Every structure is written in C-alpha cells, then in structure tokens.
Amino acid sequence: MRIGIVGFGVGGRRFHLPYIQAATEWELTGVVARSEATRSSLAEAAPGVPAFASLDALIDAGVDAVVITTPPATRRELVLRALERGVHVIADKPFAPDAATARELISAASAADRMLTVFHNRRWDTDLVTLRSVLDSGALGPVWRADFALDQDDRAVLDQGPDEGLLRDLGAHVVDQLTQLFGPVDRVDAHLDWFGSRDARVDVGFFLGLHHASGVFSSVSSTKGARRNDRRMIVIGHEGNYESHMADVQVDQLLAGLTPAANADVWGVEAEERWGVLTTGAGAIRVPSLRGDYTEFYRDVHRALVDGTSPSVTLDEALHTVAVLDAARESAETGERVRVAVRP
Incomplete structure (x- = not known):
C-alpha cells in the first residue's frame, strides 16, 4: 500500500x-x-x-x-x-x-x-513490552499499584500556546500505556507545572494519579522543565515488585545512526546492565529485555486494512485517552478529583 x-x-x-x-x-x-x-x-x-x-x-x-x-x-x-x-x-x-x-x-x-x-507508538517501547511480559507471567500476582516517570531535559521543544504542553504530548503516551496495562481510568487527580504566563503559558510538567476501574492505582509524572532525565516503571503486586530504568532505546539508537531496517538484529533491545529487576519471595532476578519496535505499529495498520479489522489502537481507546487528559486538566484547575467522562 x-x-x-x-x-x-x-x-x-x-x-x-x-x-x-x-x-x-x-x-x-x-x-x-x-x-x-x-x-x-x-x-x-x-x-x-x-x-x-x-x-x-x-x-x-x-x-x-x-x-x-x-x-x-x-x-x-x-x-x-x-x-x-x-x-x-x-x-x-x-x-x-x-x-x-x-x-x-x-x-x-x-x-x-x-x-x-x-x-500511540509507545505501546511498542522496549521497557513496556518487557513489563507486559512480566505481568502476563503472573509473577507479581494481583497488581496493587504502579509508578511511571518519563522526565526529559528538553524544554526547547515545547511550544507555548493553548494547544501545546507536555500533558497533551508525553501525557497522551503514558496514559495510553497505563490503560493498556491496567484498563480504563475511572477518576483522576492531577497537578501541572506551568511555564510562562497568561495565554502564552505552557505546562512543562505533570503528575497524575489514575484510579483504574480494575482497582489498580497508577501514578505517572513527567517534566521537560526541571533539567533532569529519568525513566522508570515500578509495579507493585501481591507477590512482589518489578522495577525498570531502561533508556529510550529506539530513540537512542536512531541518534547513534542505527535504523530498524538496517539494524534489525539489534534493534530495540536494551543493554543487559539496564535490564529490569523482578523481586519476589524467591529472590531478585534480572529480566532480559524483549525487543521494542515501532515498526509493528505500521505493520499492524497494514494488516487491519488488508483484513478489514480494527487496528490495535482503536478509536474508543484513543477517545478515552483524550477524556483522561480532559479530566486531568480540570483536576489541575480545580484541585478536585475528576471522574473521566468517556470509557471504552
């Protein structure tokens, strides 16, 4: 096509x-x-x-x-x-x-x-694909809560204006990731960090508390305005926890001159020293990195068009993500917990 x-x-x-x-x-x-x-x-x-x-x-x-x-x-x-x-x-x-x-x-x-x-390409992030495999294994038992962070020292890429901001940018990605893992969000508590003033201000950081309908509570934060880089995924369950601090592997590889077409054998795999750690009653083990590859998004869309089926990223899911961001903005403005208006 x-x-x-x-x-x-x-x-x-x-x-x-x-x-x-x-x-x-x-x-x-x-x-x-x-x-x-x-x-x-x-x-x-x-x-x-x-x-x-x-x-x-x-x-x-x-x-x-x-x-x-x-x-x-x-x-x-x-x-x-x-x-x-x-x-x-x-x-x-x-x-x-x-x-x-x-x-x-x-x-x-x-x-x-x-x-x-x-x-929503970050469904195919290396750290998320690996985390999903840990959850699918059942090693954590029932999940209680999760803590995600995606901090980037990259303030220059944020344009000021009413349609911009980090919540709409990276926020859309991490909300989609967490709903994929733990299901739709029912209620939101939010805080936004603002840069600038009046109509020219833009949110350069956020903290969201997401109450999932499944009973899982997840917190997610991000900043591009604090001169720091951090990336973490921590999930706590009845049987233990999993903690990952993997890099943004695919972006780093592109910046190093690699491409998914020319370097498929090594693409999207994290270095062993940055593998996540699963800790249960049996002890702590490092979990080998699975392969992340945004190419799968485009292959998935092609399959859906050929087969006449829905792509992995459905419009119901995309609408729910936008509704969660709407609720987050309202919560940040009012200081109140806000119920999400649209569920998939």
Whole structure:
C-alpha cells in the first residue's frame, strides 16, 4: 500500500520515517514539506522520495493512507480534509485537543468509511513490552499499584500556546500505556507545572494519579522543565515488585545512526546492565529485555486494512485517552478529583 507523511519536523523525521521505511508492506509515496530546509532534510533522510507542497497535492499523487504529524493546532483540519478526500488516516498524538473534537474526527471517519487511528507508538517501547511480559507471567500476582516517570531535559521543544504542553504530548503516551496495562481510568487527580504566563503559558510538567476501574492505582509524572532525565516503571503486586530504568532505546539508537531496517538484529533491545529487576519471595532476578519496535505499529495498520479489522489502537481507546487528559486538566484547575467522562 502507498502511504504519505504530512509534516517533516522531529516527529516525521524521527518517529515515522524510519519505521515506514522498515515496514516493507508500505511504499512511501511522498512527504509534505514546504521549506527549503525541510526538503533538504527529506532528501538526505529519504533520497528519491518526492516532497509536496500540500496535503491535496500528495493525495493527488496517489496514496492509500496519510500520516498527519504536523503541530497539534493544524491537525484537526488536515485529518478532516484527508478523510474527505477518501484516504485512511494515521493521526499523531494527541489526535484531538479535547473529547468533543475527538468525537468529531471519529464521526468524520465513520461517514467517510475510512480508517482513522492514532500513533500511540509507545505501546511498542522496549521497557513496556518487557513489563507486559512480566505481568502476563503472573509473577507479581494481583497488581496493587504502579509508578511511571518519563522526565526529559528538553524544554526547547515545547511550544507555548493553548494547544501545546507536555500533558497533551508525553501525557497522551503514558496514559495510553497505563490503560493498556491496567484498563480504563475511572477518576483522576492531577497537578501541572506551568511555564510562562497568561495565554502564552505552557505546562512543562505533570503528575497524575489514575484510579483504574480494575482497582489498580497508577501514578505517572513527567517534566521537560526541571533539567533532569529519568525513566522508570515500578509495579507493585501481591507477590512482589518489578522495577525498570531502561533508556529510550529506539530513540537512542536512531541518534547513534542505527535504523530498524538496517539494524534489525539489534534493534530495540536494551543493554543487559539496564535490564529490569523482578523481586519476589524467591529472590531478585534480572529480566532480559524483549525487543521494542515501532515498526509493528505500521505493520499492524497494514494488516487491519488488508483484513478489514480494527487496528490495535482503536478509536474508543484513543477517545478515552483524550477524556483522561480532559479530566486531568480540570483536576489541575480545580484541585478536585475528576471522574473521566468517556470509557471504552
């Protein structure tokens, strides 16, 4: 199938292009890239792939699907236009600024009879895939609570404005991860760290307390404004705990010049010294890293289109994630625990 990318900033270049290139089920038809600098970057990263000036020009060239990875403020209009033109759509996260807009996009996809899915690629993070295997093994017994953190010393990438902020960015990822592990969220307690003032302020950090309908309580925090890097996953159950401090393996490998297509034998596997530790009554053991690979997201979408089934990232799940973020913003503003309005 033929696919195009709309937008070629950090997201398009680092989180989409390498994995589309590795997924041989797809042919990359072109990229919407307007500035000369962006077109030069595309020519270096994907020689021979044409650049287009607009979404319509890309669709006119012939595509089955497009990836919308432009800034959040532009995403709604482009998703609606692509669906109107009759192509399937992969929307970067957050695919909508609020639940009302999410419902609008879902309705448009239904009316167009085209697939719309959301790029929750971090379901295929190395640490999450490995943690899932620990939970599936039953070694922890019934889970009581979990503590996740994803701190990055990367304040410069946060744009200021009402449609930006860390909660909508990394928050969308970690909320999706935790709901995948422990089920839908019923209630939220939240705090946001703000940078700037008035209409120009942006949240550069958050702490969320998620009360899952399953009875599990998870806390998740992140910051891009505190000059620190940390990544942890701690899960506590009746029989013990699992603790992981793995790196952002796939991003680190890309920055080191590796790609999932050229380096498949080592791709997405954490170094042994950073393996997680499972501690139970039998003692502590290091859990070997499983392979994380965002390429699986694109293979999954292709399978769903061929088979006429739903992709792994369903719209009900994506809408629930947006609703959790809505509740978190309300909780941070009011200081109250807020019930999530939409459950999958």
